[in-house]
Amino acid sequence: MFDFLWQPWPWYVAGPxxxxxxPVMLYFSNKALGVSSSLRHTCAACxxxxxxxxxxxxxxxxLWNIIFIIGILLGGFLxxxxxxxxxxxxxxxxxxxxxxxxxxxxxxGFVPSDVFNWGNLFTVPGLIIMIVGGFFVGFGARYAGxxxxxxxxxxxxxxxxxxxxxxxxxxxxxxxITHFIFPILF
Amino acid sequence: MLKQNxxxxxFGMIFGFILIQAEVISWFRIQEMFRFQDFHMxxxxxxxxLIGMISIALIKKFNVKDIHGRPITISSKDPSQMYxxxxxxxxxxxxxxxxxxxxxxxxALLGSGISVFIVVLLSALLGTYVYGYFQxxxxx
Numbered sequence: 323m324f325d326f327l328w329q330p331w332p333w334y335v336a337g338p339x340x341x342x343x344x345p346v347m348l349y350f351s352n353k354a355l356g357v358s359s360s361l362r363h364t365c366a367a368c369x370x371x372x373x374x375x376x377x378x379x380x381x382x383x384x385l386w387n388i389i390f391i392i393g394i395l396l397g398g399f400l401x402x403x404x405x406x407x408x409x410x411x412x413x414x415x416x417x418x419x420x421x422x423x424x425x426x427x428x429x430x431g432f433v434p435s436d437v438f439n440w441g442n443l444f445t446v447p448g449l450i451i452m453i454v455g456g457f458f459v460g461f462g463a464r465y466a467g468x469x470x471x472x473x474x475x476x477x478x479x480x481x482x483x484x485x486x487x488x489x490x491x492x493x494x495x496x497x498x499i500t501h502f503i504f505p506i507l508f
Numbered sequence: 509m510l511k512q513n514x515x516x517x518x519f520g521m522i523f524g525f526i527l528i529q530a531e532v533i534s535w536f537r538i539q540e541m542f543r544f545q546d547f548h549m550x551x552x553x554x555x556x557x558l559i560g561m562i563s564i565a566l567i568k569k570f571n572v573k574d575i576h577g578r579p580i581t582i583s584s585k586d587p588s589q590m591y592x593x594x595x596x597x598x599x600x601x602x603x604x605x606x607x608x609x610x611x612x613x614x615x616a617l618l619g620s621g622i623s624v625f626i627v628v629l630l631s632a633l634l635g636t637y638v639y640g641y642f643q644x645x646x647x648x
Binding site: 466489492 | 541557
């Protein structure tokens with residue numbers, strides 16, 4: 323009966339549930355769903371220095387967002403560890419074929435363990451994927467003023483033209499890396 | 509205050525749990541999306557936006573108040589700052605495809621026990637810091 327806790331959910335269940343987070347959070351706490359601002363609040367809390375962008379009342383503006391991401395961490399622990407799905411992710415054969423051609427061999431986890439491991443940090447592909455990639459996520463999200471949750475979900479739901487432009491940018495950037503950089507990188 | 513904060517923790521837990529069950533936290537799923545080889549990610553993002561859009565439209569139409577009776581406020585994104593959306597968006601897309609994770613999934617993956625994502629998180633914090641440092645000299 324509780325199999326659904328271990329099993330992945332189809333898109334038509336998971337997608338609407340993600341969408342419902344928007345009105346639920348607006349109604350119960352008057353907050354717009356968004357994750358990446360928490361990174362700014364964390365910088366403001368830990369290393370504000372003399373940078374104007376980090377000098378504001380982070381407790382007032384952002385404590386809720388930091389608590390929210392701690393919740394995401396716990397939700398990840400529940401979903402990905404306590405109720406871990408024992409089966410590999412059922413991605414399409416076409417994707418597997420493409421990724422095998424790049425040299426990805428392990429399809430068991432959420433991420434390829436032959437790419438995302440501590441030892442691989444000291445290789446050029448590993449460094450570019452994890453460190454440069456992470457840097458772009460943080461820099462790009464703040465530059466664009468939001469990430470997938472803030473722009474794609476909250477922003478477009480609120481009919482913001484800027485969010486539509488940002489999400490088109492996300493896709494063009496992702497297509498470029500996938501089709502032009504990955505073949506060189508791996 | 510404490511009650512408020514527990515609320516945010518619970519929202520985060522629900523959101524993180526959904527992200528995992530939806531598999532949107534998977535580098536494989538993100539690759540599948542950028543290769544147009546399955547409908548999964550498009551279905552999720554599309555239906556999430558649809559439900560979010562209908563909800564916000566209803567909130568605005570019926571002027572719904574929040575649980576404490578305050579008007580619901582949703583800040584808008586300045587439509588004149590097109591440089592930031594295009595350049596920032598493009599750079600974020602680079603990071604999304606490389607790591608296979610946007611900020612929410614970084615935390616969810618870390619929680620699921622993939623410890624090396626702490627490096628991705630620290631790099632994202634560094635990126636955020638560098639943006640803040642150079643904010644004034646970047647076109648917006």
